[in-house]
Amino acid sequence: MREVRKIASDIKTMRVRGAGKIAREAARALAIVAERSKARNSEEFIREISEASRLLLSTRPTAVSLSNAIQFVVRGLKKEEDLSVLRTTVRNRAEEFIKSSLEAVKRIGEIGAKRLRDGDVVLTHCNSQAALSVIITAFKQGKKIEAFVTESRPRLQGWLSARQLLAAGVPTTMIVDSAVRFIMKEIDKVIVGADSIASNGAVVNKIGTSQIALAAHEARVLFFVAAETYKFHPRTLIGELIEIEERDPEEVIDIKKFPGLKVRNPAFDITPPEYVDLIITERGIIPPSAAYSVMKEVFGWELFGSSSGI
Ligand code: RUB
Numbered sequence: 001m002r003e004v005r006k007i008a009s010d011i012k013t014m015r016v017r018g019a020g021k022i023a024r025e026a027a028r029a030l031a032i033v034a035e036r037s038k039a040r041n042s043e044e045f046i047r048e049i050s051e052a053s054r055l056l057l058s059t060r061p062t063a064v065s066l067s068n069a070i071q072f073v074v075r076g077l078k079k080e081e082d083l084s085v086l087r088t089t090v091r092n093r094a095e096e097f098i099k100s101s102l103e104a105v106k107r108i109g110e111i112g113a114k115r116l117r118d119g120d121v122v123l124t125h126c127n128s129q130a131a132l133s134v135i136i137t138a139f140k141q142g143k144k145i146e147a148f149v150t151e152s153r154p155r156l157q158g159w160l161s162a163r164q165l166l167a168a169g170v171p172t173t174m175i176v177d178s179a180v181r182f183i184m185k186e187i188d189k190v191i192v193g194a195d196s197i198a199s200n201g202a203v204v205n206k207i208g209t210s211q212i213a214l215a216a217h218e219a220r221v222l223f224f225v226a227a228e229t230y231k232f233h234p235r236t237l238i239g240e241l242i243e244i245e246e247r248d249p250e251e252v253i254d255i256k257k258f259p260g261l262k263v264r265n266p267a268f269d270i271t272p273p274e275y276v277d278l279i280i281t282e283r284g285i286i287p288p289s290a291a292y293s294v295m296k297e298v299f300g301w302e303l304f305g306s307s308s309g310i
Contacts, residue, residue: 001033001048001051001052003029003032003036004029004032004033004052004055004056005055007025007026007028007029007032007056008029008055008056008058008059010025011025011026011056011059011060011066012059012060014155017127017155017157018127018128018129018193019063019064019065019066019128019193019194019195019196019231020065020101020105020129020130020193020228021129022059022060022063022065022066023063023065023066023068023069023097023101023230024069024097024098024101024102026056026066026069026070027069027070027072027073027093027094027097027098027101028094028098029052029056030049030052030053030056030070030073030074030090030094031073031090031091031094031095033048033049033052033090034049034086034087034088034090034091034094035087035091037049037087039083041079041083042078042079042080042081042082042083042086043079045083045086045087046077046079046086049074049077049090050074053070053074056070057070060245061243061244061245062195062196062204062242062243062244062245062267062268063195063196063231064195064196064230064231064232064233064234064242065195065196065228065230065231068230068231068232068234068299069097069101069230072093072097072230073090073093073094073097074090077089077090101228101230103282104130104228104229104230104281104282105129105130105133105228105282106133107282108130108133108134108226108227108228108280108281108282109130109133109134109136109137110137111280111281111282111284111285112133112134112137112138112191112224112226112280112285113134113137113138113141113143115134115189115224115278115280115285116134116135116138116143116145116189117143117188118143118144119143119144119145119188120138120143120145120146120188120189121145121146121147121148121186121187121188121189122135122145122146122147122148122187122188122189122190122191123147123148123149123150123180123183123184123187123189123190123191123212124147124148124149124150124161124190124191124192125149125150125152125158125190125192125205125206125208125209125212126150126152126157126158126161126192126193126205126206126208126209127152127157127158127160127161127164128161128192128193128194128205128226129193130193130194130226130227130228130280131191131192131193131226132161132164132165133226134191134224134226134280135147135165135170135191136164136165136168136170139168139169139170140168145170146170146171146172146173147161147165147170147171147172147173148172148173148174148175148183148186148187149161149162149165149172149173149174149175150174150175150176150177150179150180150208150212151174151175151176151177152177152206152208153176153177153208153252154251154252154265155251157206158174159174162174177208180208180211180212180215181211181215181218184215184216184218184219184221185219187216187219187221188221188222189221189222189223189224190212190213190216190221190222190223190224191224191225191226192205192206192209192212192223192224192225192226193205193225193226193227193231194225194226194227194231194279195231195268196231196232196233196236196242197225197227197231197232197233197279197288197291198233198236198242198270198291199232199233199236199237199291199292199295200236200273200288200291200292201273201276201279201287201288201289201290201291202270202271202272202273202288203225203227203270203271203273203276203279203288204233204242204244204268204269204270204271205225205268205269205271206267206268206269207266207267207268207269208269209268209269209271210269210270210271210272210275211269213271213275213276214275216275217274217275222277222278223271223275223276223277224276224277224278224279224280225271225276225278225279225280225288226279226280227279227280227281228281228282229281229282229283229294229298230298232291232294232295232298232299233295234295234298234299237292237295242270244266244267244268244269244270245266245267245268246264246265246266246267247265247266247267248265249263249264249265251265252265273288273289273291276288279291281294
């Protein structure tokens with residue numbers, strides 16, 4: 001469990017961050033438990049896996065990728081099953097999730113790149129591997145793409161995006177978050193990632209995303225979301241709300257220097273479907289109104305209940 005606790009702490013403190021990466025780390029953590037478990041029987045093994053799953057789930061509440069990855073790995077584990085079968089099942093599923101998640105990012109790049117034209121100026125926010133995959137793939141195809149990245153206060157994930165884009169050779173400009181509306185007249189398309197997508201097509205992503213969508217809408221700039229299908233939140237179908245993580249005020253300001261000051265630090269916001277033109281998934285491009293159909297197709301097993309009880 002020591003390794004799992006380390007992975008959980010890395011996710012919580014954002015040493016590992018981004019919805020896709022934390023999902024893959026969670027799957028990797030479960031594979032480690034399966035490999036190293038000293039359980040003497042299947043019941044003990046399932047208990048260990050459940051404990052690890054709960055710990056991983058407690059790290060960050062908003063990105064549904066985390067719980068979808070865990071459900072994918074642990075679904076339907078039964079104590080009546082042979083211990084060695086359970087071990088192999090968890091390891092194989094974790095491996096399968098990691099592999100298909102990485103392939104999805106690549107595929108989203110290929111599919112999304114078709115929507116970028118030569119000469120497009122594309123704005124992105126935060127640091128999304130799916131969104132960057134679209135920009136970088138189009139650029140590598142020879143389209144003259146220029147990127148704008150927001151700083152993405154308070155954690156400055158925009159710096160990571162800037163580095164990735166520059167490393168790929170994409171001409172990149174950074175702006176502060178509050179410059180978005182001013183700059184929007186120079187932008188052709190906005191592409192962001194997602195931490196969760198609700199059944200009505202609303203997109204939960206890094207704080208500030210919904211303001212960018214609003215500015216894009218006002219300026220008639222297309223607003224794309226790049227998201228693997230495991231970013232769709234199946235339980236929103238039964239009315240569950242997506243929890244918005246509020247992080248430590250210290251990320252925003254040194255509060256010791258401002259006695260009495262209240263600070264709020266919501267890490268994500270919700271962009272209503274009306275402001276989203278397209279969602280680019282590894283299965284194809286959909287309008288936000290098709291979120292429900294994607295969920296039905298992808299999460300059949302989840303919607304009809306998981307017997308793992310985790
Ligand atoms: C990251 C963030 C990203 C999504 C999608 O927030 O909001 O846009 O997670 O990323 P944080 P990806 O830095 O707080 O984790 O496409 O890489 O999954």
